[in-house]
Amino acid sequence: MLMSTPLPFVRDLAIEYGVADTVSPLIRRVVAKNPSAFTFKGTGTYIVGRGTVAVIDPGPLLDEHVAALTRALAGETVSHILITHTHADHSPAAAPFKTATGAKTFGFGPHGSGRTRELEHDPGLGKGPFEEGGDRAFVPDLVMREGDTAEGPGWHLTAIETPGHTSNHLCFRLAEEDAVFTGDHIMGWSTTAIGPPDGDMAAYKHSLKRFLPGADAAAARFWPTHGPPVRDTGKLVQAYIAHRDEREALILRAIERGATTVPEIVARVYLGLDPRLVGAAGRSTLAHLIELIERGAVVAEEVPGAPARYRLAGR
Ligand SMILES: [Zn+2]
Numbered sequence: 001m002l003m004s005t006p007l008p009f010v011r012d013l014a015i016e017y018g019v020a021d022t023v024s025p026l027i028r029r030v031v032a033k034n035p036s037a038f039t040f041k042g043t044g045t046y047i048v049g050r051g052t053v054a055v056i057d058p059g060p061l062l063d064e065h066v067a068a069l070t071r072a073l074a075g076e077t078v079s080h081i082l083i084t085h086t087h088a089d090h091s092p093a094a095a096p097f098k099t100a101t102g103a104k105t106f107g108f109g110p111h112g113s114g115r116t117r118e119l120e121h122d123p124g125l126g127k128g129p130f131e132e133g134g135d136r137a138f139v140p141d142l143v144m145r146e147g148d149t150a151e152g153p154g155w156h157l158t159a160i161e162t163p164g165h166t167s168n169h170l171c172f173r174l175a176e177e178d179a180v181f182t183g184d185h186i187m188g189w190s191t192t193a194i195g196p197p198d199g200d201m202a203a204y205k206h207s208l209k210r211f212l213p214g215a216d217a218a219a220a221r222f223w224p225t226h227g228p229p230v231r232d233t234g235k236l237v238q239a240y241i242a243h244r245d246e247r248e249a250l251i252l253r254a255i256e257r258g259a260t261t262v263p264e265i266v267a268r269v270y271l272g273l274d275p276r277l278v279g280a281a282g283r284s285t286l287a288h289l290i291e292l293i294e295r296g297a298v299v300a301e302e303v304p305g306a307p308a309r310y311r312l313a314g315r
Contacts, residue, residue, distance in 0.1 A: 083107035084183025114167030164204025189227035
């Protein structure tokens with residue numbers, strides 16, 4: 001019941017930590033040793049170009065990872081440090097790496113800077129780990145918006161605004177290889193965590209649809225921050241959209257059958273859930289509920305001193 005459509009995950013990734021691996025003519029990758037439930041085998045920092053290069057997501061604050069990146073780029077010039085989003089496994093090492101290289105940092109803006117709403121009610125969530133925390137220290141030297149391009153000899157990286165996982169998420173298109181660096185927006189090994197207040201399900205779905213076959217951001221290859229590259233890109237995006245639609249249908253059915261709070265909905269939608277993941281499931285459910293409320297399908301009732309209650313609109 002949890003998911004009826006199997007997602008086409010790709011999880012085979014042979015890596016050696018701290019070593020620059022040439023993964024395409026223009027791309028090298030160095031994986032940081034921060035494996036976890038959220039980062040898979042660790043943060044993959046990408047190096048684009050030769051001689052004068054861009055570095056995408058220097059990663060977590062791990063001295064050995066910054067040292068590995070610096071070592072890998074000895075004799076080369078780093079012209080751009082690009083940041084997909086401000087989670088603790090992506091942007092914090094930008095500061096020491098900038099000090100080491102003198103390069104400027106580029107990104108959408110500080111953590112939360114793309115947010116369009118705040119939570120209006122106590123959703124009654126359980127506790128538990130959900131995703132890597134926000135990096136509130138990072139501020140880009142230069143702001144990038146949709147269509148802005150960083151370029152060097154033989155490469156162009158163009159920003160694609162992809163809010164949803166975080167409000168400030170950017171993907172970067174490498175035109176020369178019909179490839180997109182997808183950060184945490186599209187990951188091959190797992191679905192993406194959408195946690196309010198900074199995560200936004202409606203924005204996420206919109207950002208996802210841009211990568212469908214024939215849509216404006218479609219590409220032959222995705223390079224996610226965590227896990228191996230995605231080759232069957234259209235199929236994966238279609239499966240992710242179907243997965244979110246199925247989850248939404250389950251939430252609506254749970255409410256129709258009498259669940260009124262986030263914990264009650266989670267208990268019906270996520271059968272046999274590991275208790276440690278109840279908080280994460282609650283936040284993901286809340287992300288769906290907020291979208292359903294804004295679409296007019298669900299109504300939230302404020303209950304003083306208690307979590308919000310939800311019902312189908314018109315009931
Ligand atoms: Zn993230």
